[in-house]
Amino acid sequence: xxxxxxxxxxxxxxxxxxxxxxxxxxxxxxxxxxxxxxxxxxxxxxxxxxxxxxxxxxxxxxxxxxxxxxxxxxxxxxxxxxxxxxxxxxxxxxxxxxxxxxxxxxxxxxxxxxxxxxxxxxxxxxxxxxxxxxxxxxxxxxxxxxxxxxxxxxxxxxxxxxxxxxxxxxxxxxxxxxxxxxxxxxxxxxxxxxxxxxxxxxxxxxxxxxxxxxxxxxxxxxxxxxxxxxxxxxxxxxxxxxxxxxxxxxxxxxxxxxxxxxxxxxxxxx
Amino acid sequence: xxxxxxxxxxxxxxxxxxxxxxxxxxxxxxxxxxxxxxxxxxxxxxxxxxxxxxxxxxxxxxxxxxxxxxxxxxxxxxxxxxxxxxxxxxxxxxxxxxxxxxxxxxxxxxxxxxxxxxxxxxxxxxxxxxxxxxxxxxxxxxxxxxxxxxxxxxxxxxxxxxxxxxxxxxxxxxxxxxxxxxxxxxxxxxxxxxxxxxxxxxxxxxxxxxxxxxxxxxxxxxxxxxxxxxxxxxxxxxxxxxxxxxxxxxxxxxxxxxxxxxxxxxxxxxxxxxxxxxxxxxxxxxxxxxxxxxxxxxxxxxxxxxxxxxxxxxxxxxxxxxx
Numbered sequence: 001x002x003x004x005x006x007x008x009x010x011x012x013x014x015x016x017x018x019x020x021x022x023x024x025x026x027x028x029x030x031x032x033x034x035x036x037x038x039x040x041x042x043x044x045x046x047x048x049x050x051x052x053x054x055x056x057x058x059x060x061x062x063x064x065x066x067x068x069x070x071x072x073x074x075x076x077x078x079x080x081x082x083x084x085x086x087x088x089x090x091x092x093x094x095x096x097x098x099x100x101x102x103x104x105x106x107x108x109x110x111x112x113x114x115x116x117x118x119x120x121x122x123x124x125x126x127x128x129x130x131x132x133x134x135x136x137x138x139x140x141x142x143x144x145x146x147x148x149x150x151x152x153x154x155x156x157x158x159x160x161x162x163x164x165x166x167x168x169x170x171x172x173x174x175x176x177x178x179x180x181x182x183x184x185x186x187x188x189x190x191x192x193x194x195x196x197x198x199x200x201x202x203x204x205x206x207x208x209x210x211x212x213x214x215x216x217x218x219x220x221x222x223x224x225x226x227x228x229x230x231x232x233x234x235x236x237x238x239x240x241x242x243x244x245x246x247x248x249x250x251x252x253x254x255x256x257x258x259x260x261x262x263x264x265x266x267x268x269x270x
Numbered sequence: 271x272x273x274x275x276x277x278x279x280x281x282x283x284x285x286x287x288x289x290x291x292x293x294x295x296x297x298x299x300x301x302x303x304x305x306x307x308x309x310x311x312x313x314x315x316x317x318x319x320x321x322x323x324x325x326x327x328x329x330x331x332x333x334x335x336x337x338x339x340x341x342x343x344x345x346x347x348x349x350x351x352x353x354x355x356x357x358x359x360x361x362x363x364x365x366x367x368x369x370x371x372x373x374x375x376x377x378x379x380x381x382x383x384x385x386x387x388x389x390x391x392x393x394x395x396x397x398x399x400x401x402x403x404x405x406x407x408x409x410x411x412x413x414x415x416x417x418x419x420x421x422x423x424x425x426x427x428x429x430x431x432x433x434x435x436x437x438x439x440x441x442x443x444x445x446x447x448x449x450x451x452x453x454x455x456x457x458x459x460x461x462x463x464x465x466x467x468x469x470x471x472x473x474x475x476x477x478x479x480x481x482x483x484x485x486x487x488x489x490x491x492x493x494x495x496x497x498x499x500x501x502x503x504x505x506x507x508x509x510x511x512x513x514x515x516x517x518x519x520x521x522x523x524x525x526x527x528x529x530x531x532x533x534x535x536x537x538x539x540x541x542x543x544x545x546x547x548x549x550x551x552x553x554x555x556x557x558x559x560x561x562x563x564x565x566x567x568x569x570x571x572x573x574x575x576x577x578x579x580x581x582x583x584x585x586x587x588x589x590x591x592x593x
Contacts, residue, residue, distance in 0.1 A: 098333075161375030168328065168369075169389045169440060170362030183379045 005264075011256030018250055022068040031059040033066040033219040042236050052238035054227060064243050066219035071201050071250065074135055078200035079193045081139035086146020087182060087189050093147065094154030094185075095177045101151070108144035116141040120203055124212050134213045138203050142196050146189050153185035191261045198254030205247050221247040275306035276343075277480045278327070278448055283340035285326060295338065296322050298504045298559070301578065304448065309474060309481040311491035311512070313527075314501035320484045321370075323501075324450045327482075328367055329357045344448065363393050366441040367450040368434075375437050376425040382436045383409065383421025389443040408439040412469060431462040438469060445477040452484045467494050488528065492516055497584070500524050503559035506578065510585040520581065520592040522566045558590065566591045 031037075037057030045052045051060035093104040111119065116138075123137035157163065158181060166176050201221070207213025208222030209229075216223050221243050228239030283300040286293035297319045304310045312320050325331050327342055329349060342349045344365065352360065369375045377385060386405035390396045396404065402421075409417035412435040425433055434454065441449060451470060455463040467490060474481055483495060491498055491512065498515050500508045500523065508521040519525045558564070561571040568591050578588045 161369045162377040164330065165369060165375045165437065165440065166377070167330070167358075168361055168367050169443070170358050170392055171388075172358065175392075180377050180380075184377065 005260050007256045008260040011253045011260065014249055014253035015257070018068050018246070018253070019072065022065050022072065026062055026065050029059065029062045029065075031062050033063045034058065034217055042231070042239070044236075045238055051242040052236070054239045055231075060224070060239060060242055063219040063224055064221075064246055067221045067224055067243060068246060068250065070131075070214070070218070070220050071204060071247070074131065074138075074204045075197045075200040075250075075254070077135045078138045078142065078204075079196045081135065082142040082146050082196060083189055083193045085139070086143040087150045087186065088178075089143070090147040090150025090189075091154050091177050091182045091185065094151035095158055095173070095181060097155075104147065105151075108147050111141070111144045114141075116199070117203055117206060121207060121210070121212050124207060129207075129213055129215060131214060134204060134207060138200050138207075141203075142199065145192055145196075149188040149192055150182075150185055153188055154181050157181055157185050187265050191258060191265055194254060194261055195258035198251040198258065201247060201254070202251050276303055277306050277345060278304040278482070279341075279343040280323070280327070281341050281343065283323070283326060283342060284338040285322060285331065286336050286338055287332075287334055293336070296335075296504045297326070299575075300340070300501070300504070300506050302499045302506060302509055304480045304482055307474065307478045307480055308497065309471070309483055309495045311495035311498045312482060312484045312501065313486060313488060313491055313498060315486060317503070318501040319504040320486075320501055321452055322504075324367060324452050324482065324484055327448075327450065328361060328365060362389065362446065363444050364446055365448045365450065366444070366446040367452060368437055368441050368454045370453045370456050376433055378425055381422050381424060382428065382433075386421075386436065386440050386443060389440050393444040404443075405439075408443055409436065412436070412439045413465070414439075431458055431465070434458065434462075434466055435469070438466070438473070442473050442477060442479070446479055448482065449473065449479045450482045450484070453486075454483075455490075463490075470494070500527065505559055506586075506588060507560065508585075508587050508589075509578075510582075514582070514585055520585070520587045521589050522564050522591075522593065523560050525593065526565070558588075566593065 026033075035058065037053065037059075039057065040049070040053050041055055041057045043049055043053040043057075049059050049061065051064060053059055054063075089104060093101045114122075119141040120134075120137040123140060124134055127133040127137065163176060163180060166180050171180070204213055205220070205222030205225065208215075208220050209226045211226070214220045214223055216227060224243035225240045225247070228236070228241075228243070231237070231239045232241075280303070281301050283297055284295055285297040286295040288294075300319065300323060302310070312323065314320050322331070322335075326335075326337070327344075327349065329352070331337070337350060340350075344360070349357065349360070376382060380388075383402065383405050386408055387398070387401040390401040390404045391398070394401075406417050406421050409421055414420050414432060414435055420428065420432070425436075428436065438454070449470075454470070455466050458466065470481060470483070471494065473479060483491070485491060495512050497511050498509070499506055500515075500521065502523050508515065508519065508524045510520075515524065516528065519528055556575065557573050558571045558576050561567050564571065570590050574590070576588050576590045578586045580586050581592070
């Protein structure tokens with residue numbers, strides 16, 4: 001069974017815990033993510049506030065949980081957008097080849113010449129930092145990987161008999177591309193999408209940390225770390241440590257799953 | 271010569287590919303005809319241009335291939351002058367092709383019944399339900415037992431012989447006027463081979479299709495075809511009715527080809543085997559491409575390309591010194 005793989009199992013457990021905690025726990029906590037408590041600012045972790053409170057007396061735990069919700073949503077949206085856009089363009093590019101392919105490949109070259117994070121930063125700075133813009137920016141900066149992976153797969157698959165057979169019975173090009181080729185060329189892109197989930201969380205948090213992504217007071221991993229960063233020096237380690245650890249674990253979980261899936265699919269090809 | 275209708279006429283077809291030191295013509299002045307409702311065998315060793323000829327008819331030449339001259343007339347229409355859209359309409363509805371590699375010729379992620387049904391939907395505009403029924407009926411006709419259940423199977427769940435039947439069902443779904451079968455039984459065992467050829471003959475009878483059967487198996491040709499076209503190094507060497515060709519081969523290449531067939535009913539000396547085609551030598555010389563291996567070579571053979579000569583009612587030979 002798949003779950004015999006320790007990495008996959010660990011990754012799945014981490015993420016299952018994150019999803020479960022983020023969806024169930026907030027309803028058991030008597031505070032809201034934005035609810036301030038003037039009398040209880042910068043409290044260290046205690047039974048009432050298991051992760052302590054921040055400058056405004058907000059409960060860190062509930063903010064972290066809401067942050068997990070938002071980060072997971074962003075990650076999924078990013079991966080889906082990049083996957084859909086990337087595979088559609090990649091299939092097109094690989095199937096037609098020639099000048100079309102050359103142009104698309106040079107564009108992806110240019111996009112990949114920038115570090116993804118810098119590219120995402122530039123785009124959010126340009127579009128304005130709302131959540132949809134952050135998603136678009138990150139998805140855009142990751143789409144070249146999907147384009148290239150799918151294109152490479154299509155290049156080898158388009159020579160196969162069933163493509164020729166499909167043309168032979170009179171299928172138009174778009175049907176061959178998106179009904180016959182794309183589903184058969186999806187595997188590497190799907191693996192990439194799982195890995196992309198982890199990166200997307202890190203990038204979203206990173207952008208927010210730098211003040212270019214999601215803004216305070218929205219509870220989001222990067223925002224929380226940024227808010228708490230100054231407190232570490234004065235001894236209040238809990239305001240930034242807990243959100244940071246949670247982000248790392250989520251990214252770790254996705255990467256474990258992605259790595260594992262990549263190994264499995266690579267084995268199957270052999 | 272069964273029908274009077276000239277269904278496919280290939281005239282002087284020359285196709286070249288860029289090679290080191292200039293273009294290499296892989297088809298050189300290929301001409302032959304396929305009449306209505308007949309099975310024509312196209313034989314020759316690997317690299318002789320059989321498959322290239324069929325790809326040219328389908329409009330599937332690789333992008334680097336260049337058609338230097340000639341025409342491919344299908345029902346009086348030159349396919350080489352057709353637009354992409356016209357070719358798409360012709361493929362499937364008028365000309366269909368059964369490929370060599372069976373397993374990969376079916377989409378691995380689609381149920382085989384859906385793949386056949388799709389053809390009916392594209393070409394006949396049937397709705398999903400009708401198409402599905404037609405597909406099951408077609409699979410049934412192809413001798414697939416329990417077709418209704420098999421239609422729901424994926425290609426990897428079927429044997430290669432079954433896959434080949436599915437592919438044939440797909441290709442004859444729209445009753446094409448010309449069916450090209452490019453070594454349709456490669457990799458199948460002999461029993462299945464025989465069944466597939468029976469099937470192809472049945473298809474011909476049921477749909478009045480003409481069939482161009484590409485093979486290097488002379489036994490199959492003798493049993494299945496009415497006429498034979500023999501190719502060597504991109505040129506047509508000899509063309510005749512089957513009985514005629516097997517009884518009285520006139521071209522030295524055909525003669526050697528026939529002596530190289532092992533027969534169970536005769537004890538013969540080990541046939542004299544040649545090395546395979548060496549592309550550089552064969553494809554680049556002026557004159558007859560078979561000259562370097564020909565036992566009856568004349569000095570003119572090296573200088574002058576022989577022209578096809580009709581020596582009997584239905585027997586053409588491309589040779590300066592045929593026997």
